[in-house]
């Protein structure tokens with residue numbers, strides 16, 4: 001709530017305040033009214049078709065990362081060590097160290113691999129959080145509560161994939177253009193990809209999936225009918241560090 | 255009792271002032287960090303724990319010093335340690351204060367720290383670490399304070415105090431174990447993910463904590479008129495020697511496993527700390543000199559400590575302990591935390607080095623700890639010295655009475671072995687006999703050998719076991735043979751109890 005209240009102060013307009021609160025109340029009501037997705041039945045997962053993704057021109061690939069940054073109010077800091085990222089490009093060798101060998105075909109070795117939180121089925125990050133500020137929801141999404149996080153960064157130590165970011169400084173002045181329908185974070189808390197829960201609730205696909213021109217597939221891993229399970233059944237897929245037993249729900253096709 | 259803390263000379267107050275300046279600098283830096291966020295530190299997305307957590311980890315080890323002296327003193331009733339237990343416990347409590355402060359300054363949202371209590375998550379090791387540390391802190395403080403209060407009033411220990419003391423011993427082990435589990439339990443960090451973590455931690459802790467205790471005790475001996483007794487210091491030195499060797503052994507075992515089996519997951523990190531790694535045409539080796547210095551210092555200190563002649567000489571012991579302390583601070587501090595993050599989980603190698611504000615904050619926390627320890631030690635010394643003055647007066651009176659008795663029965667003192675009724679003219683002979691004939695350890699030969707004649711006081715030089723019939727003789731001997739000032743000869747010349 002603090003974030004919203006702060007935002008109101010920034011806008012400084014009582015009128016804006018009234019409309020915003022009203023629209024929020026509407027949203028909350030809508031959420032109650034909409035036929036809720038049964039959190040216990042679905043299990044969200046994602047497949048990234050690396051070949052398809054790499055066939056996209058660079059500006060379209062960049063768009064995938066940028067759209068996440070823009071809608072989620074992710075700051076861009078001048079100093080690289082302060083980076084906050086939810087999804088970003090990595091190389092094949094380091095993303096899949098145990099799949100790598102010196103004779104890999106050039107087109108595989110040079111693949112650009114988008115990495116984001118794997119929403120592990122056995123998330124080591126949630127287990128260690130002393131306050132329960134991060135937890136796995138019934139639908140398998142590993143969520144964050146920015147109001148409870150104390151910023152101990154134990155979860156960052158625990159994530160075997162390095163997918164969490166810490167707000168080393170106040171992010172707000174470094175957000176290009178604030179998306180007023182999404183929250184901003186304060187300095188001192190950890191954040192990461194949420195599989196766009198806010199969009200899922202509205203029946204939409206995650207933003208990166210929508211902009212990926214079909215190279216990302218998102219869906220319910222529990223349903224045999226869904227596209228994602230079909231694709232996974234038909235293709236050989238790999239996951240990051242599967243030997244750790246974390247059971248990532250993010251699959252890659254090569 | 256607390257009044258001893260505000261009674262002090264010039265040196266005491268200048269020391270306090272010096273600490274106050276360091277703390278103030280740390281405080282200002284912390285304010286700066288609080289305003290700007292942890293970006294003012296050297297930590298990054300890749301290396302998200304650094305100097306603070308490193309020092310925290312190391313200091314958990316130092317907190318062990320308390321139990322190292324409490325254990326023999328209370329469990330085996332080892333009298334020589336009794337003079338130093340309070341100081342050990344206060345050192346432990348001060349170390350725990352530093353631990354908690356280091357965690358606090360590392361938090362992104364210290365204002366929400368109560369969430370630990372309000373919304374605890376039972377699967378988090380950090381929660382348990384927080385609990386065991388807080389309880390350990392309270393235990394040490396309560397025990398040490400009560401012991402002092404009793405000393406002041408010349409009272410014996412009550413049962414509840416004894417129970418607390420016994421709880422504190424396993425508790426000290428638990429704080430190390432839980433802290434080690436904090437790191438050892440993370441599947442994603444192969445550098446930490448080893449079962450050896452907890453034992454290595456304990457070994458390191460039992461070397462670094464008692465080292466610091468020895469250094470403090472030697473400093474106290476030198477700069478105050480309180481003498482903790484060199485015997486106790488020597489015994490703690492033995493502990494440091496054992497622990498340091500064990501610690502090195504475990505490091506060796508770890509290195510063998512990593513380098514011989516050469517599993518890349520583990521190898522990467524150890525290669526980074528010992529030889530540096532190449533990545534994209536760059537060599538990353540910032541920690542190489544750091545780790546080698548620590549290793550070489552550790553080995554040098556272990557060799558110094560193994561040789562009894564060196565270990566038993568206060569000057570060299572102090573040096574060896576200083577080296578142990580530095581070596582372990584480097585290795586179990588940031589040397590243990592930072593390499594766990596390098597190389598990062600998805601490829602890039604980002605190194606870490608603390609910034610100036612970060613270092614000042616860390617120094618400030620050390621300043622707080624040292625200040626707390628100084629004040630508590632001052633109280634402990636004050637109370638102990640005061641208590642002894644009273645005791646000495648009592649003893650002197652007794653001596654006068656006994657001298658009279660001595661004159662009457664000059665001779666005829668004999669010791670009888672209760673088991674076979676053999677009679678000896680001195681206790682040592684009897685003890686030797688008891689050991690040989692009845693397999694009774696010399697230490698407990700007073701069980702078998704009883705004085706037959708009326709009690710006569712004897713003084714034994716604890717350093718060479720020579721026996722004297724009066725204190726002065728013994729003191730003279732101590733001065734001549736062992737270079738111990740007459741003023742403190744009561745440390746070596748112990749009255750032999752009948």
Ligand code: SF4
Pocket residue numbers: 116117118119120123124125126142158159160161162163164192246
């Ligand atoms: S990828 Fe990391 S942050 Fe995401 S669920 Fe797995 S362990 Fe947690």
Ligand code: SF4
Pocket residue numbers: 128129130131132133134148149150151152153154155156189190
């Ligand atoms: S940084 Fe926040 S989310 Fe991460 S473990 Fe600590 S309290 Fe939990």
